[in-house]
Amino acid sequence: MRYLPHSEADRAKMLATIGVKSTQELFDVIPDALKIKEPLDLPATSPEYAVEAHMQALAGKNHTGGDGPFFVGAGAYRHHVPASVDHLIQRSEWLTAYTPYQPEISQGTLQMLFEFQTQVAHLTGMEVANASMYDGSTAAAEAILMARRITRRQKIIVSGGLHPQYRDVLKTYLTRDEGLVCRPPNRQGTARIIDEVDETVAAILVQTPDFFGHLHDIEALANAAHEKGALLIVVVTEILALGIIEAPGAFGADIVVGEGQSLGNPLGFGGPYVGLMATRQKFIRQMPGRLCGETLDAQGKRGFVLTLSTREQHIRREKATSNICTNAGLCALAFSIHLSLLGELGLKKLARINHANACKLADALENVPGVSVLNKTFFNEFTIRLNTRAAPVVQALADRGIMAGVPVSRLLPDEGELSDLIVLAATELTSDEDIAALVSTLTEELS
Amino acid sequence: MSKTVYTEDHEYISAQESAATIGISNYAQEQLGDIVYVELPQVGTSFKKGDEIAVVESVKAASEIYAPADFTVTEINSALEADPAQVNTDAMGAGWLMKGTLANPAQLDELMDETAYAAHIA
Amino acid sequence: MSMNQQGRPTGIENSTNGSCEGAALLPMEPLLFEIGATDHSGVDLPDVELNSSRLGAYERQSPLDLPGLTEPEAMRHYVRLSRLNYSIDAGLYPLGSCTMKHNPRLNEKMARLPGFADVHPLQPVSSVQGAIGVISELGEWLMALTNTSAVAMSPKAGAHGELCGMMAIHAAHTANGQAHRTIVLVPESAHGTNPATAAFLGYKVKPIPANSDGTVDVRAVEEALSSDVAAIMLTNPNTCGLFEPDVKKIADAVHKAGAYFYCDGANFNAIMGVARPGDLGIDAMHINLHKTFSTPHGGGGPGAGPVVLSQALAPFAPVPFVRKNGQELELVEHAQGSQSLGRLTAFHGQMGMFTRALTYMLSHGGDGLTQAANDAVLNANYLKTRLETVFSMPFGAQHCMHEVLCDDDFLKGTGVTTLDFAKAMIDEGYHPMTMYFPLVVHGAMLIEPTESESLKALDAFADTMLELAGAAKAGERERFTSAPRKAPMRRLDETGAARSPKLKWVKPD
Structure with a gap:
């Protein structure tokens, strides 16, 4: 062998x-x-x-993103990853190293994590970020637990715009308590959860851009939460959006969690991805997950170590902030390399291209008989309403080689009134020809 | 006249009537090593003897501190937030953890005096 | 003749003094934020006009302050950083409990096939039959290797798998009217995630003491069992590197008391293809694909922690799961109307790790996996034999499984600690073993060579370990307390890092 x-x-x-x-x-x-x-x-x-x-x-039995026009998003996005990213992450020293338990021979990983933490903090507009989590959905679950520890309150109000699978994860994590209040899905993105905040609330959790693509007024939510001593948790499932929309931290968010897949990581049928978590400096002791910190070695040289590990399971055991024992090291590395390659300049451009393509897509679909675009605001993803049930149409288009987005009924099968909706995304990989093909095929299917 | 007594778990309590100062013994700080963080309760909280009242962290360990007697917290040593090393350098002095009002000063009679504690750690 | 005197000197006359540290190839690398610039980019993108923005009032105004690197700058930065890391590919990595085995490159190649890498989790199921096929095939391998009836594939890592298994147990008790069971038994030698997971679910943790031979005391388990106990969480082989000989007795007692048996599968590499956890009486066990099935450790993740389940717990498995409908594979994505514990993550789990693990299993085959477990145990026992005359092994009277546990008794009186010893190993070119774990042994050193090491590599490692032990006993304390001296950095100040945490780069004033 x-x-x-x-x-x-x-x-x-x-x-x-x-x-x-x-x-x-x-x-x-x-x-x-x-x-x-x-x-x-x-x-x-x-x-x-x-x-x-x-x-x-x-592999040959799967229809890949490159096989035809592709508009599927809803929490995972098809972006181009520069060749150098994949080359670098396959270097033995990155791929086959483990958790940096011995900092003297792990400075590569540690410095990378420190850079990653800084990048995530800048991107989200927060003071500190951790060294990554499993993915966006579990990061959201950890965020509500963290908010409870900080406020010593139990009630969490979850916006109806949260990705339905994220909402399901929160429900699983909190299966034993009544404190989780999930607002019904809101396709227009207009529900006011501000009115529900009172002194018993630990946090409100809102996604922007939300599952249906709408952008939200984070500042108003933050103010409402803070007035009652509650925290605001903001979830971002398309991290590229922060290249062009305002950072949640600038609007007063207390905890920002996100899915970092869009940078550096392929779709890969759903994983492994990289969860992001950022917060205020004063909350770091309640933050789960690994943290890397700067220090000096015995000769005064700058170096990096895992720090504040007394929060973690291997020391606190049953009193740990979380049972998490790992991060998403290699995916965080891919994220960090891709973001370094982009830099501010590239990130802004890339976000602009995504937005421009999504605007083109929305404008084109608006002209298809039987289709209406629900969103007033969006980044690279929005929701359309058909004059018929969406799932059979999406399937028919798939059978013709066009991946037309996600029918909302796939994620929310019990919400009958949402069964005519499709969430579609455009990225830098979406061409005018792709849009034209979708428009003509959809027109045929609906007529 | 204030008196200082110790628990078997190495907390000390210095009390004058019902006014008490609570911390960890010099022996305890030596055993714990470099202390990097101290988590203290909110002023106004009442504890029963044996309740967890604080956590003292070194790099590799977190140790719970237990109430040596029933008391209500009146003040916490907020200087430790910026400089937890004071617990190492002056555990019995500047490194105190919290002050409080004893519910029942007679409880201190159950604890060890200096001599008994010295024998306990020997 | 023509006299060409242009050549360079080729002798070594003037370079014989001083030692060679090799530092020339290991320059310290500045931070990205110190070398990058916000007007540099390594990605060429067109400038597009936004005729009509749909960003409403939410366009970004705050600075991003993210430096960019052109491609050559990025290559240099990340290649230089990488060279400051130890890795399996560069040397023996004996981290006990971590199973640092070889990561085959075929795995990487397969995971990058566009048919796996460029596929979206929410595409119509009809368009991803091959991807769902990978999940299904891998699940079948796992069930065959463990003799279990169901497998939950979505947990993202070992600890997430523990959460999954314990949630299934919680759901089962609730469904059976046994919600009053609030205690979980956890042996003292357990990995810290076990009590953390139990506590997360609101269970009270009751520690179970170990026998003097390092195994779980069956009588202590039996005494601790009651109608309030929900489960036991046991690692087998345990964290001392020993197979629990009474595991079946424990399982029977646990089941008789109406509780479930959660097994931490971190050490499955020792018994894969030799014994099946289902036959040992387990109800749930997570399998770390990054340990046993060679998916890369990646500097600390991503992991993957599928959980195999007994018949009793199968109905409570989380969504999604794969169901066969004739030739078609279906994906059950919703828990409604079933006893499923719900959803543990968005999408379907660590697909990229499934592809790698399945590739690894197919490469080995059933026979190869059994041989791998045999070699892993052989290697650990060979090291044990080579080291036991000098190193103190608290449970050394018996054969170990895939890892060998030493304590620091052999260092008594030398002034050298386990930590010092580990740091001195770095100077000899080795990554140290796991230290100070399990907690049941003083100054623990847990050595796991894995099956990937050749006899020559094991001998070289043993020689080094024996030489170091000899040096410690010979009073060369300074060699240990000042180690490492040949690594890119000397020991780092963890106290300072924790007292005033600096968790991101801040622009100097």
Whole structure:
């Protein structure tokens, strides 16, 4: 087997050194009744080319983003990743290192995390960010728990514009309590949750741009929350938006969580992605997840270490802020490299292109009979309403090679009045030809 | 005349009548090593003997501090927020954690005096 | 002849003094914010006109202050930074409990096939049958290796898998009218995530003491069991590197008391293809794909923690899961109308890790996986034999599984601590083993070589360890307390970092 270095002679020599006759003897502690007797009913060792053929066959059954016009978003976005990003993250020293437990021989990872934290703080307009979380949805769940620890209050009001799967994750995490109040999905993005904030509320959680694409007045929400001693949590599932829309931190958000996939990370059928979390300096001890901090070495040289780990499970055990034991290291690296390559200049341009393409798409769809665009505001994603149920139309278009977005009913099957809606995204990869193809095919399907 | 007594868990309490100052012993700070953070309760909170009243953190450990007696917090040592090292340099003095009013000063009689505590840690 | 005297000198006459530290290839790299500039960019993009913005009143006014790097600058920055990292590809990485095995590059190649990388999780299911096929196939391998009836694929990491398993247990008790069970038994040697997970779900954690031989005391478990106990969380093989010989007895007692058995699968690499957790009586176990199934550790994530479930817990598995409908694969994405515990993450889990893990399994085959576990255990026992004359091993009387545990007794009187010893290993070119874990042993050193190491590599490592131990005993204290001296940095001030946290770069005044 190509990954196992021992020859039979090596094994024999080692067994002799140990003083046993066979490896089986090393497993003597496992009672016989519990051991596997027959060989497992699994395929045998395979050469690389055979494995490759098997995986190629599976891959070949999927319609990829590059196969045709593509407008699917709703929390994961098809962006171009520069070739150098993928080259760099495959370097052995990034790919095959582990958690930087020994800072003297992990300064690469540590400095990268420090740079990542700074980038995320600047992007969100917050004072500090952690070294990343699993993804946006679990970061949102951790954020509401963090808000409860800070305020010592229980009630969380969740806006109806939150991505439905994010909302489901929050419900799972808080399965045992009544404190989670989820507003019904609101396709117009106009519901006022400000009126519901009172002194029992730990936080309001709002997504912008929201699931339907609408942008929200974060400042008004922050003021309303702060007036009652509550916190404002802002969720951003398309982090590229912050290249052109105002940073939640500038509007007074207390915790910002986001999905960082759009930078550096491919769609990859939903993961692994990179969760972002940023907050105010004064809340750092209540923030979950790894943190990297600057310090000096014994000779006064600047270096970086994991810090404030007393919040974490390996020290606090049952009193930890969270059971999280990892971050999304390699995805955070890809995010950070892509953002360094873009820089402020590139990020703004990229965000502008996305917005411009989405405007073009919206204008074109507005002219399709039977389609209306619901959004007054959006970044690169918006919602259309059809004169018929959306899911069969999306399926029909998919069968014709066009990925026309996400029918809202896929995520909210119980909301009958939303069954005529599609959420569509445009990115820098969306061409005029793609839009024209969608418009003509959709026109045919609806007529 | 104030007196200082100790718990088996290395908290100390210095009291004059019902006015008390609470901290961790010099022995405790030595054992914990470099203290990097102290989490203190809110003024006005009342505790029963044995309740967790604070957390003292070193880089690699977090240690809970327990109430040596029933009391209500009247003041916390907010200087520790900026300079937690004071617990290391002067545990029995500037490194105090909180002041409070004892509900029942007689409870202190159950604790160890200087001599008994010295024997306890020996 | 023509006399050409233009050549450079080729001797070594003048460069024989001083030592060679190799630092020339390891320059310290400034921060991105110190070398980048906001008017630099490594991505060429057209300037577009926005004829009509739909941004309303929300256009960004606040500064971004994000420096950019052109491509050559970025290559240099990240290549230089990378060289400050130790990695599996560069050397033996004996972190106990972390299974730092070789990460095959075929995995990476497969994960990057556009058919996997360029596919959206919310495309119509008919257009992603191959992707769902990967989830389904991997799940079947995991169930076969563990003899279990269901698998939850979506957990994002081991700790997330623990959460999933314990939530399934919670849901099962609630459904069975047993919600009053509020206690979870956790052995003292457990990984910190176990009690953290139990507490997260509102359970009270009751520690179970270990026997003097490092295994769980069955009688202590039996005594602790009651109608208030919801579950036991046990790692097997345990964190001392030992197989729990009484695991079946424990499982039976737990089940008899109406509780469930959560197994932490962090150490599954030792028994993969040798024993199946389902046969040991487990109800739920997470499997760290980044440990056992070779997906890259990536500097600390992303992980992936699928959870296999017994029949009793299967109905409570989270969404999404794959269901077969003839030739078609369906994705069940909603919990409504079922007993499912709900959704643990947006989308379907760590697909990129599934692709890699499946590639790894197909490469090894069932026979290869069994051989991998055998070699992992062989390697650990070989190291144990080579080291045991000098190193103190509190539970050394028995064979270990895939990792060997030492304490610091052999350093008594030397003035050298476990930490010093670890730092001295760095100077010898090795990443240190896991230190000070498990907590049940003083100054613990947990060494896991994995099956990826050759006999020569193991011998070289053992020689170094023995030489270091000899040096410590010979009184070369300074060599340890001042270590590392040959790494890119000397020891770092963690106290200072924690007392006044600097968590981002701030522009100097």
